[in-house]
Amino acid sequence: MFLNQRLLRVVITASFVLSAIFPPVVLPFANHITNGGSIVQAASPAAAAAMDDASPPNPKRADAVRQNNGVRTTALRGSTAGKFGLRNQYTAPPRARTVHYEVQYANALADSAVATQPAVYIVLLADAPVATYRGGIANLAATSPVATNTRRLDLRSAAVTAYRNHLANARSAFRSRADAAVGRSIRVLHEYDTVLNGFAMQLTPAEAAKLLDLPEVQSIQRDQWRYAQTNDSPAFLGVPGIWDGSATAGLPGTKGEGIIVGVIDTGIWPEHPSFADDGSFPAPPARWVGGCSAPADGSQPYSCNNKLIG
Template identity: 40%
Template sequence: MLIVLSLFLSFNVTAFAQQGTGPFTATPIQPDSQFIDEASKDGKPDVSSLKLQSFVSPGGERLVSIIVELADPPLAAYTGGAVGLAPTAPAVTGGEMLDLSSADSQRYLDYLAGKQEAFKAQASRAGPDIRIVHTCKATLNGLSMVLPESKLEVIASLPGVVAIYPDELQKPDTEVSPGFISATTAWKQLGGQKKAGEGIIVGVLDTGIWPEHPSFSDPDPFSKSYSPPPVVPGSNGFGSCGPRSTCDFGNTAANPNDAPFTCNNKLNGAYSFIDTYKAVVGLLPGEFDSARDDNGHGTHTSSTAAGNGGVTVSIFGVPRGTVSGIAPRAHVIMYRVCAFEGCFQSDSVAAVEQAILDGVNAINFSISGGNAPYSDPVEPAFRSAYETGVFVSASAGNSGPTADTVNHRGPWTMTVAASTTYRHFLSTVSLTADNGDSLTLSGASVTDDISTPTPVVFPPTGQELCLDPFAPGTFNGEIIICQRGVIARVAKSFNVAGGGGMLLYNPTLQGLATDNHFIPSVHLENDAGAALLDFMGTHSGVMGM
């Protein structure tokens, strides 16, 4: 579902770039009515009904992560009212984008900083086990905190607190694609593929990026060099999280394969914004602690939206044609907000703030959330981005087609659903039972193959979904059958990594995905899955390859 989301984003920003109409212009949003939260106590948030995810920290503590919103509007939404402080919202100032360097902006940021420092001082009196991870002023006037759940009432009662949001762990939701969505027609109208997206900066919030990928080379495969970006990452300063690397690669202490990389005029920057994730969940051994992509999801969405044209690709030595992003001449900045288990909302909010500072024209967010936009803390950040002239494209999600399954319902995002091209990467699965009966199945795969007959087995009873890593020794090179659902597809192949391969089947019609799994894997549709289960249930000694 990720492809068309990014394509649609790129198609729009390409049009802005080529027509020379300037940045995306936002129409101010004014509500017809206001929702008054009755579940409050004396004007303070009622935290008794909050549904919080608790986590065991890397240090063994059971903690919760929250986002605290303070009373004053953020820089992007301030329309005036405080004595001596002029408005800063572009809707009032008339500016096309938020002017971060203006004297009025600096004065209002100082005002917010003073209020936040006062809040921090009061929060610190609640105990040393409260940790402030992010503070934001441009997109959301608030702070993210990791603390024991028993301290929530204390924080909610502090002066200036207007809302507390659960900081939820969200999930990240080809050469024929440009023609499939008619981008090739748009290219002709807008100056050709070799100009599409010129001068536009696309900010991608995702799992990171593989910077050496030819989709991000400078010069591009047509030998055309890139001009410097309109705004250099970090040149407008850093969000309230403080300075950090704008090209974050080369942390060989976490993983020796994290090679250093110097960003260029195509891949302008790459940040790591997984602060809350590291504080609450912690990285896996060997997981990259930088902006480098462990998963492949972020590299995929970035290259689909704005990867170079003319890139020749192959998988395991098999030529797969020539690919292009939809806005191939756009600049790219990656903001890594996701690690293996998912993406914390507070990390995403901090990244949106930095993206605004970096002058991005468009944000791509192929991540879940936003089905309740007025209680999801990432959505106000998107609204602030929208109101500063940034086009926000967000995923409609991987659920459906039943009612009430669409993500990102706020009117300030372009929420884009998936479609499917006619192209698939398919693999054949051959099964043979000990009585000589055989079954041949077809499924999606881009991983390596298994060329010798290998035992095919189910996980232990009750663990068919493969939700948690299995103990060492549970498997010894077998092909494991897992049912799709609940957690990310790729996580299942990690959980059964003691096996030699995985057959992942859909319990209902859901579509196929060519994921970059940890072990050789084939994804089967529900009809093939039903045939697999029937064959396994009526035969013994099944071998597969």
């Protein structure tokens, strides 16, 4: 792939501006990135809607595509969510406790398969994790860099060690009460204490609802797969009128046609229908100097078209 420096600067600048204004937005084609960069001409919603069920024909790319199309996420109340997932930071929210909707309705679903199907749940406790603890407990100094006025968290400090021991003892006591609440020994997959304070536990929705009644619990969220969608951005941004042309002052809605999109990331799966040339795309501008080079990992070479132009 070749980009002239002027275009590269424009693409990078535009990317940062969009990130600052719309941090949660997943731009078109983002869920097809695997390894390398690409330049594409924007697609219509019809093309975007047809692409999510396709399977990669190239086995070398298959694993990377699956990793990016199916992103395992855990959305936690009070967490600082990054553009592509959780950042390494957690700020304790107010005491109002939250729970995944399956837990909220577990009683109504008591006789259904949903209420008895075990799954992984993230159970957060009310005590602040090491990264955000600002003091307030007798004989336990603050550990948060904000409170200690340090540039970074010192995980080997005496204060962190003491507070971690405190959290470990509290989690151990909570596990006993949690087991008693559900009437069995709960399988704990992982314990958290640095950025989060809590557990990854295997529970049914009904059991998760019972744990929410315990005073130590801050929130419960089911761990689940999320799939990026490429045709929801206009509705998400609240600008369908720009997309369909009803709010463009008499101009036709272009749906992105004619715009060159630069994807600066770890790559694409070029055979995906999202990058197919359906005949509606014009040839690249005469001054365009990009090209499609052979993959560096030895994957099967591919050719450019009027949709995938670099």
